[in-house]
Amino acid sequence: MKFVLWLFALSITVAAAMSRPEDAWTVVIGGQTDGYLAPCGCVKPMSGGIKRKACAVHGLRKSTDKLLVLDNGGFSKGQGRQDEMKAEAMAEALKSLGVDAINLTSRERALGLGMLASLHRLSGEKFVASGSQPDGLPVPRWLDKGPFLVGGIDPASDPGWATAVRELVQEAKDASLAPIVMTTDGIEGARALAKAHPDLRLVVYAERSNPPVQALREGDCLLVTSGEKGKALVSVRWNGTRFEGYTVSDLGPQVGEDDEVSAIYRRYLDRVAQEKLLDMVPRTNDDAFVGSEACASCHTQEYEVWKTTGHAHAYDTLEEVHHHVDPDCVSCHVVGLQSTKGFKSRELTPLFANVGCESCHGPGRDHASSPAEHPYHKAGEDSCLSCHDPENSPTFDFPTYWDKIEH
């Protein structure tokens, strides 16, 4: 029995070796990270992050030097200062993991010439723009590596995209290379591209969801997406004539974190702290808070229960990983970050650090000063959902979570 199984394993090895041509390549696809640099959330394990992606790609690099790493752009969600810093960190991280080409999309262009130049430089000058060039910053139209010619387009904002794809395909044909296009379009756009240009071998498209279990194919062209927020490592294999071997690997905690990119991420957090971005969070209301200790005098039992829960240490957990400087994280770990009278820092407003009573029940100053005149309402499931949203708390279900904090 054992011998039969060993023979079977051996035959698979031989068959695999015979079917694997000398010019087999692995292509890794990324993109649409939307500023998601590291898993954030109160549930373990969370997936994704640039540190794990770099570790995974370096791992692949150890097994083959025929590796092409592509990124379909979409570094940042917005144009604020923190978005800019995230984009710069992402560009650095992509350079560190050896990215070969990054699609220059309208999201990067919207950051302005100065920021775009910074991203291009920090990425190792890996942006490609097959359609219109950004003013003041020429970038390559496409990348020529191994048997591939790789271009990038943004059809929604660039009217010259169709011509660009035609030229890319022709150029590839002339040079006997396999053409690849990265596009910000969705699956329909990708399919239309593949139909219009049967010589295309791979189209990387954008989709706001998890990458599909199976890659789609249009003729000899494989259509793939990395999904959003970089939570999975998507790769395909080139066998010399077409792409196959589509693999999606969850970037969970089993992957490990790359040291160099971890240092890049730490530098990003240091920059966020240095520029005091937390101080610049817009304060959109004047709600008045008192802190959980003020509730304790009357609601003693509830306060004692609260002290034993994770909520009472929520800010501490941020400090442990240096995320207490990050506006993205802090709002769900303190009381009243959106209020002019809410959390500012542990030093200035120690009573508002951690998720307190008022995080769920609302501002309590009026009630604390005059409970009869200002009765307090019970908080329900809705008050949990503003922080325990699907992104940060994907396994949240009210009965289970309520069990842990019931009071």
Added chain:
Amino acid sequence: MTAVLFLTALLASQDEPLSGPLPGSTPEFSKTVYAAVDALNAGRFDEAAALANKLPHKAPVIKVDTTSLSESEKVTYAEAVDGAIKGWETAVQGLKFKADGKPDILITFKKSLPPDPETKYPKGLVLFTSDEPGEPRIEAVIATTRLNPPVSVEAGHIRSEVMYAIGQWIGLADQPKAGSVMYRVDTLAQLPPAVDTLSRRIAPDNFVLGDRLRQAAAAKQKVELARPEIWIEEKRLDVGRISQGDQPITQFTVVNRSQATLQYSVRPDCGCFALQYNPIVGPGQSTVVTVGMDSTLFPGKQRKKLVVYSNDPERATTEIEFLADVTPAYEVWSEDGTAGYPLYMDQNGGKTTLYFTFDPDSPFTIQDAKISGAQGSVEWQAWEGKLPDARVDSDPKKGYKIDLSFLPVQVPGRTMVTLTLVTDRKAFETVHLNVFIQNGIAVQPASLYWGQIEQKPNRAFVILSRPGKEFTVKSVTTSHKSFTAKTETMPSGDIKLIVEFNGDFPIGQIAQTVTVETDDPEYPKLTIPITGVVR
């Protein structure tokens, strides 16, 4: 007295109907259970006993063959194996591994294993299952190197693989997500050292099944255990085009085509789902699983997955695809399509207009609006028509026209202002939008960040801009001789501030500045940080 109690318990347990393997058990385990049951009910008790003896029991013998290991590997890996054994003994009450006797589980090592045909990685583990009485039920051959070129594994990898192998012997199926002891990869991954919740739930049940069948075989008793059969017709749920914020509800039907009780569970891959279902389906019955999805945080085309786990030995998992095309609940447009680009202010402040548009079939009512981050005012009115600049979008729209007015801002440069809208839509009670205003000269980006650079020449630039009011740079100086700066005026009137690094800087942090003097009396001096790390 003890014997009486034991006999009573045994008889009582034998009176209880036997439940089949739980969802999450391996097909091999399930098949062995059903084969044993078939044999019992056919009166083939010796065969039933032999089959039942293949099922897990709480005093297994585990042997480790270290003959292929170096002396240091023997020590390291022995600790790892011990750790794996203790992990399982802690997770399952009464489980106690032994080292002497005919092995149920054999752990052996090889330097490397053949590659997986799918991933092409060298395998990290190969499992052999044997039905021969003289052989171990499971032999786990663990590779001591991974990847190509080979990298030696550490103790944690060995522990992970042994825990997985033990889990397979217990009859636990692979799990698709990290965090489970039954999730494994062929790379240099280390799994959590403790047995996860799901495995802790299924494992004791498998031991109980094994014990009950062995007891029945010894007592030459028949048992009742029918085979559930699950059928789900809908493999794809497509709710079509919906609006962001909608919470579509759809359903699929789970049918039990057998005479046994079907148990199943549904696990989605997104926390945006709310499921309602009865996890138990009686013989010949069907039940509806109601799937609700909250699209509030998910605009765009959505492709998600629901996995149905069942105790049908032939169909342990069924995947159902969930599709939705979620149109954004609202969109925000500027007059000239440059939303996000700064609104330039002068001594009179600044004004801008935004258009907040929505699907006429899902209208919003803006109940209040205010700005924070700058002094100013906001007015809004219902609006319908086409955007002023047809190049932005030429389709007719409906929504609100929002006029923002800003007082002169004291802070020079670019400032982010938040416009907060209070609406009548529950899912979007408050909507925050960012608008950028610029006072005087802005530096973009606000600091010149080098990242990690080497001690060799390098070059970078930032852009100084003041739209509509040109200015001249009178001088540029840097705080360190390793950096020199110069300016170039661009056709747009913006100024490119180019900083050259000559490479002669000590290894470590860069915390320098470049100072620009201008001819603008309001903004005569700009100080721009230069940051990074030299390695």
